[in-house]
Every structure is written in structure tokens, then in C-alpha cells.
Amino acid sequence: MSDLLTLEGVSRRFGGLLAVDNVDLSVGRGEIVGLIGPNGAGKTTLVNVITGVYRPSAGTITYDGRRIDGMKTFRISRMGVARTFQTVQPFPAMTARENVMAPATFAGKSQGIAEARERAEEALEFVGLGDARDALASELTLAGRKRLELAKSLAMEPKVLLLDEVNAGLNSTEIDEALDLIRKVADSGVTIIIIEHLMKVVMSLCSRIVVLHHGGKIAEGTPDEVRNDRSVIEAYLGNRYASRSAGEASDG
Ligand SMILES: Nc1ncnc2c1ncn2[C@@H]1O[C@H](COP(=O)(O)OP(=O)(O)OP(=O)(O)O)[C@@H](O)[C@H]1O
Numbered sequence: 680m681s682d683l684l685t686l687e688g689v690s691r692r693f694g695g696l697l698a699v700d701n702v703d704l705s706v707g708r709g710e711i712v713g714l715i716g717p718n719g720a721g722k723t724t725l726v727n728v729i730t731g732v733y734r735p736s737a738g739t740i741t742y743d744g745r746r747i748d749g750m751k752t753f754r755i756s757r758m759g760v761a762r763t764f765q766t767v768q769p770f771p772a773m774t775a776r777e778n779v780m781a782p783a784t785f786a787g788k789s790q791g792i793a794e795a796r797e798r799a800e801e802a803l804e805f806v807g808l809g810d811a812r813d814a815l816a817s818e819l820t821l822a823g824r825k826r827l828e829l830a831k832s833l834a835m836e837p838k839v840l841l842l843d844e845v846n847a848g849l850n851s852t853e854i855d856e857a858l859d860l861i862r863k864v865a866d867s868g869v870t871i872i873i874i875e876h877l878m879k880v881v882m883s884l885c886s887r888i889v890v891l892h893h894g895g896k897i898a899e900g901t902p903d904e905v906r907n908d909r910s911v912i913e914a915y916l917g918n919r920y921a922s923r924s925a926g927e928a929s930d931g
């Protein structure tokens with residue numbers, strides 16, 4: 680399998696904090712790779728570095744044979760790298776279709792409004808929101824808004840899609856539906872990197888899982904290998920005890 684995305688020695692520093700620490704990562708075409716780790720491990724930061732929101736402080740990122748580290752976000756997304764946001768923020772007073780038309784246009788492949796509308800409708804249909812296309816985003820349930828977020832990224836016709844906790848806050852029926860949808864996206868030929876706290880989801884979707892802790896990669900392997908990895912177990916236990924002693928709710 681030839682690699683679509685390769686990170687070598689990627690770090691990102693925020694002042695004194697090394698949020699991403701010397702991470703190597705290879706993602707093959709058509710793979711579904713899980714990215715897990717306790718709260719604050721650096722998962723979202725890594726997505727932000729891959730998509731050009733932040734420049735890496737060190738390291739190189741190669742996508743489809745080209746260096747993309749240091750490129751602007753819009754160039755990277757036009758090359759086919761799309762992402763969803765951990766906190767979904769649709770424009771509440773715009774319809775579902777209008778929300779999806781914005782990125783469809785931004786992707787730069789649309790010839791005009793009519794084509795962007797068509798692409799938006801296709802994406803909404805694909806995620807099961809075809810009937811809700813004229814609904815205001817504010818009228819959608821959380822599960823609906825998560826689907827809308829997915830439709831926005833699909834309207835950019837990505838080759839690789841980074842999903843940042845698309846299932847957070849959903850009930851178990853909604854999660855099963857979301858799993859089917861993510862599989863459908865993968866079957867359509869999109870390579871997927873999925874950040875997910877729910878083990879059930881990563882374990883069932885991913886052929887390979889990468890574990891971050893304090894910014895660094897502490898393990899990588901099949902779901903079974905990762906589940907039984909001592910450093911992974913310790914990272915999660917440590918985090919849970921730390922959260923409890925700080926009086927915070929467990930992240931489940
Ligand atoms: N823009 C920023 N400026 C300063 N620190 C940041 C910034 N973004 C993230 N961080 C810090 O970097 C670390 C990693 O954060 P990040 O959001 O990447 O973690 P995460 O693995 O996505 O966590 P979660 O599971 O809670 O979403 C945290 O300590 C966070 O506070």
C-alpha cells in the first residue's frame with residue numbers, strides 16, 4: 680500500500696508546552712487509522728498541524744508526494760485534505776444546504792453557485808440529511824449537526840478525511856448509524872484518520888491505531904496490540920486517576 684500521508688519527526692510547541700512531540704506517522708491509501716490518547720494528548724493539535732492551521736515547529740509532512748508543512752490551510756484542503764471540527768459550529772441561521780455550499784465553493788473546484796448547490800445536496804444526501812436540507816442548522820439535533828459537519832467536509836471531495844470526535848455526545852443508536860456512515864465514506868475511497876474516545880468505535884473501524892500521550896507516540900499497532908499494550912493501559916489509568924483526583928468527570 681503506497682502512503683498517502685507521511686509525518687516525520689513532527690513537533691508543535693506552544694510556548695513552553697510541547698503539544699506534539701516528534702511524531703512519525705504513515706497513512707496508506709484507503710486505510711482507516713485511529714488516533715487515540717487521553718485528554719490533552721495532542722490529537723487535535725496534530726490535526727491542526729496536518730491541515731495547516733498551525734505550522735509544525737519541527738518535522739516534515741508529505742501528502743500525495745508533496746511537502747505540505749508550512750502551506751496555507753486553503754491550499755492543503757484544495758489538495759484533498761479535509762477535517763471535521765471537534766466542536767461543531769454550523770452557521771445557525773443558515774440552512775443545512777447553505778452551510779454545506781460554503782465549503783463546496785471554498786474547495787475551489789465548483790464552477791459556480793449551481794454546481795456548489797448540487798455538490799452540497801449530494802453530500803447531504805450521502806450523510807442522510809437529504810430531507811433536512813432546507814432546515815436551519817439551529818433546528819438540527821446534535822446527531823444532525825455532526826452529520827452536517829461531515830457533509831461539509833465531504834463537499835470538499837477529500838482524498839483524506841480527519842475526523843475529530845465526530846461521535847462525542849451521541850447515543851448508542853446514533854453511534855451505530857455514524858459507524859455505518861464512516862464505513863460508507865471509507866468505501867467510497869476516502870482515506871480516514873479518526874480521533875475517537877470510544878474504544879468500541881476505533882476497535883471496530885480501524886485496522887491500525889496510533890496512541891499519543893503528552894504529545895508523543897507511545898504505541899502503534901492493530902486494535903488487539905494496542906489494547907494489550909502496557910504503556911497504553913498506564914497512560915489511560917494514569918489519566919483517569921489524575922482526573923478523579925482533580926475532581927473532574929471521567930471522559931468515558
Ligand atoms: N493554541 C494553543 N495554545 C496553547 N496551548 C494549546 C493550544 N492548542 C492546544 N494547546 C495545548 O496542547 C495540548 C494538547 O491539546 P489538544 O487539544 O491537541 O489535545 P487533545 O488530545 O485533542 O485532547 P482532547 O481529547 O481533550 O480533545 C493541551 O495541553 C492544550 O492545552
Ligand SMILES: [Mg+2]
Nearest residue numbers: 722723724765
Ligand atoms: Mg481534541
